[in-house]
Amino acid sequence: MYKRTHTCGELKRENIGDTIYLNGWVNTVRLHGQVVFVDLRDRYGKTQIVFNADSFSGDFEAVKKLSMEDVLSIKGQVQSRAESAINPKMETGEIEIVVGEYIMLNEASPLPFVISDRENAEENLRLKYRYLELRMEELQRNMLIRHETYQATRSYLSGEKFVEIETPMLMKSTPEGARDYLVPSRIHHGKFYALPQSPQIYKQILMISGYDRYFQIVKCFRDEDLRADRQPEFTQIDMELSFIDEEDIFSIIEGLTKHIFSQVRGIELLEPFERLTWAVAMETYGSDKPDLRYGLELKDVKEFTDASDFNAFKSAKRVKAIVVEGGAKYSRKNIDQFTDYVKKYKAKGLAWMKGEDGVLIGGISKFFSDELHQSIRSSLNVKDGDIIFMIGDKESVTLNALGQLRIEIAKKESLAKTDEYRPVWITEFPMFEYDEEANRYIAMHHPFTAPRNEDISMLDTDPSHTLSRGYDLTMNGYEIAGGSIRIHDQKIQEKVFSLLGLSREEAIEKFGFLVEALTYGAPPHGGIALGFDRLVMLLAGTENIRDVIAFPKTTSATSLMDESPNNVSIVQLDELGIKIKDIEK
């Protein structure tokens, strides 16, 4: 191999006449008999190299056999291209390299797919040969964005006096929340470690230990079913701070987020970030992670439907509507598709009316008096050419289903600008959700989240309406961070455990070391964790988390490249004292 003097992206007109060395992959070969053009590629770019039978002293027949993805080391001279041969699409398009000598470093086998763009192969094939897909420009760009996001995060937080501390990957399984990935212990037969769902307990303990600003870019593991934006192992920017309140957290995270967007993409986010309470977000957008790049707000219409002859909504707890500007163009088929869509979210149907000639027509309009038509039109600002969609049901279904329809319509109508970023804090979450299956309260965030000071007394009287000091940062419809001010008072902590159905004994059994630690001088503290992968998705402009992870898993949590998970030997199992049982289906 020749030591390269340059990369494949940097040679320009100024280098003409220089003798240079390049290493790289054969991107394309264009064979013209006595002259062969090769685009040599590395991660910095592409450069055209030329083998000319007249001047090339080596084996020209071998040159003719060059093929895609061979790895070459070349020595050559930079020369200018004829005016007509300049390629304006290439960074290095004004020059080319006349090859004097070359070394074939590795001859590539015929490829399972052509490495030009990702549409050339189905995803299962690309995942099996991920190392080939990672050579593609789009993924290389995403990995670079990811790299820059790591660096921006570390430099910003370090500058703000945060200390990066690693916490264990092998820890105790905790009962609440997602399923744990378990790791059997060899030394302790029958016992298991769990991989962290998050370093939650450790970071609180670090506060008790006095590291008042902690952060970590850390892998977390959750054994749950996957989605386009969810992987079984994912990365968080995990943070915890002492002697702070919500405003401190907001200000640091706004600073960090601004810094990342500015450093990585040159985008200046506006400060301060918007804020919505959870209740307002749910009422207005039908989501706790609303995309504010477009309106389509949910409006209350129960007063109108109650006054109408449309009886289906009379028993509905809530009736909400969205008005789609220009939506009167929707055909019966479109509306049926939207109806099917909202049914996925438990809505029984989708009512509609269109604005035309100063009244409302179609759908359920005949059940409304002329007077109601006018009140609805003025109250909801419905113009001719618009359509109103309505859902009536219990509150959670109405809000969620209409909120999902809002997103679907925005997608169909391309209402969201791709280069716009709208961060918004969601605050004042309920402390608890009632789990009807388990017949008990479960923590909406996690069991260490503090209630609002003014709500502490409600823990005894009305726990379901207690609001917490939790907060999420959302952006463009994604939850990118979530956290809370924690309980640092053990009495309140025990009260919350008991509301969650955990007896003192159980709480000590499960979180004992934290409960005990809280008694030895716990400072008021709180924290947040940013979903690193989702943040990079937003920065990279993709909607698929696999696009920003070098070696992702499929939606069934397998790796097609290394075929994990996989069987292990009997010897390994014996050492662990584990026997595989057949599970009946």
Next chain:
RNA sequence: GGGAUCGUAGUUCAGUUGGUUAGAACGCCGGCCUGUCAAGCCGGAGGUCGCGAGUUCGAGUCUCGUCGGUCCCGCCA
């Protein structure tokens, strides 16, 4: 756990109401070619139609099951 959808040459796809020998492009192999940059031209090889049953005189096509990918619901404190 459930729903939708996809699976045909190395790859991306086409393949008619079920009907003769399953096609195209790119890639691969061989030949021609000194200015291409999606190089071009000529020729060739290449198929367990994911797998397994079933219906039928006949299945890439219809039915059932199964495996795998994707998207979604549930789930993800």
